[in-house]
Amino acid sequence: MEFLIPFLLFSFVISKSPVCATNVRLSPFKGLVCNQCQQWCANDTTESKQVRGLDDFVAHTKDGTVGSTKPEGIIDMTLIEQIIDNKIKEALQMRTCDGAKFESASSRNGSGGVVVDSYIPAVGFRSVRCDVTDDGENWTVFQRRINGDLDFDRGWADYVRGFGDLHGNFWLGLEAMYQLTKSGNIELKISMITKDVADYWIAKYSNFQIGPGSDKYKLTVSGFSGNATFDGLAYHNNRPFTTKDADHDHYSRNCASRHEGAWWHHDCANANLNGNFNKEGGRGMWWYDGSYRLLVYSEMKFRRRL
Numbered sequence: 001m002e003f004l005i006p007f008l009l010f011s012f013v014i015s016k017s018p019v020c021a022t023n024v025r026l027s028p029f030k031g032l033v034c035n036q037c038q039q040w041c042a043n044d045t046t047e048s049k050q051v052r053g054l055d056d057f058v059a060h061t062k063d064g065t066v067g068s069t070k071p072e073g074i075i076d077m078t079l080i081e082q083i084i085d086n087k088i089k090e091a092l093q094m095r096t097c098d099g100a101k102f103e104s105a106s107s108r109n110g111s112g113g114v115v116v117d118s119y120i121p122a123v124g125f126r127s128v129r130c131d132v133t134d135d136g137e138n139w140t141v142f143q144r145r146i147n148g149d150l151d152f153d154r155g156w157a158d159y160v161r162g163f164g165d166l167h168g169n170f171w172l173g174l175e176a177m178y179q180l181t182k183s184g185n186i187e188l189k190i191s192m193i194t195k196d197v198a199d200y201w202i203a204k205y206s207n208f209q210i211g212p213g214s215d216k217y218k219l220t221v222s223g224f225s226g227n228a229t230f231d232g233l234a235y236h237n238n239r240p241f242t243t244k245d246a247d248h249d250h251y252s253r254n255c256a257s258r259h260e261g262a263w264w265h266h267d268c269a270n271a272n273l274n275g276n277f278n279k280e281g282g283r284g285m286w287w288y289d290g291s292y293r294l295l296v297y298s299e300m301k302f303r304r305r306l
């Protein structure tokens with residue numbers, strides 16, 4: 001998991017230099033690294049003054065930068081670390097792609113997506129992938145499958161926490177999806193490419209929300225439009241999420257095992273976008289329109305309704 005790497009680095013560095021940890025604490029996210037902090041820290045460790053000017057210091061964190069002017073009187077690096085940590089959380093709180101500014105096409109990773117940093121309560125620091133080229137509007141992607149390199153046949157804990165690589169195949173995680181959609185007024189878009197004739201399908205839903213863990217991350221979805229030949233999610237409205245090791249469906253056995261795809265199963269499914277990328281038939285990755293229409297690409301994303 002790429003999310004873990006910065007924190008492992010953080011743990012290593014802080015153990016060597018706890019006094020000058022500020023720039024390390026800032027480092028998990030690109031663009032938030034305080035290049036000056038190490039020097040300030042080295043110069044000031046013997047002094048003790050009040051913290052002033054810190055608001056100005058971090059005023060630009062929302063833009064992904066940290067002010068370059070040293071905050072006056074800052075000496076207590078532990079206190080600074082705590083305050084900056086809170087300021088960053090505040091700045092990144094529940095950040096999705098809606099408000100993100102993208103400097104230029106060159107900041108994109110080459111496949112129509114940009115990764116931005118977020119802080120999600122009950123989840124922690126998490127990056128999210130933004131789709132910025134599909135129709136010129138910013139969507140927060142929570143499921144992406146571009147090839148069969150990543151195994152999606154996983155259990156409950158993985159689907160709650162999330163897995164994969166934001167630059168490739170991934171599932172953002174049900175808890176993050178709940179937190180980021182619980183305010184309501186969210187719409188959903190699914191982009192798909194069929195395997196047989198390479199049709200590019202869009203399925204949009206004007207209303208989308210994921211419920212809390214106490215409701216097994218129930219799906220709320222309605223208001224279908226788009227050129228997909230069938231409304232594959234209507235059957236799943238108000239259904240809790242089922243994985244192969246957590247059965248919340250109406251089927252006598254387990255739908256996620258039957259279709260090798262965790263989903264908001266009913267009895268069982270009209271869509272199986274987490275199915276096995278490399279399989280045909282009911283265990284594959286498909287959208288139902290009278291038959292299992294196998295897919296070679298899927299991207300599920302949401303945004304605040306305009």
Ligand SMILES: [Ca+2]
Binds near residue numbers: 247253
């Ligand atoms: Ca069942």
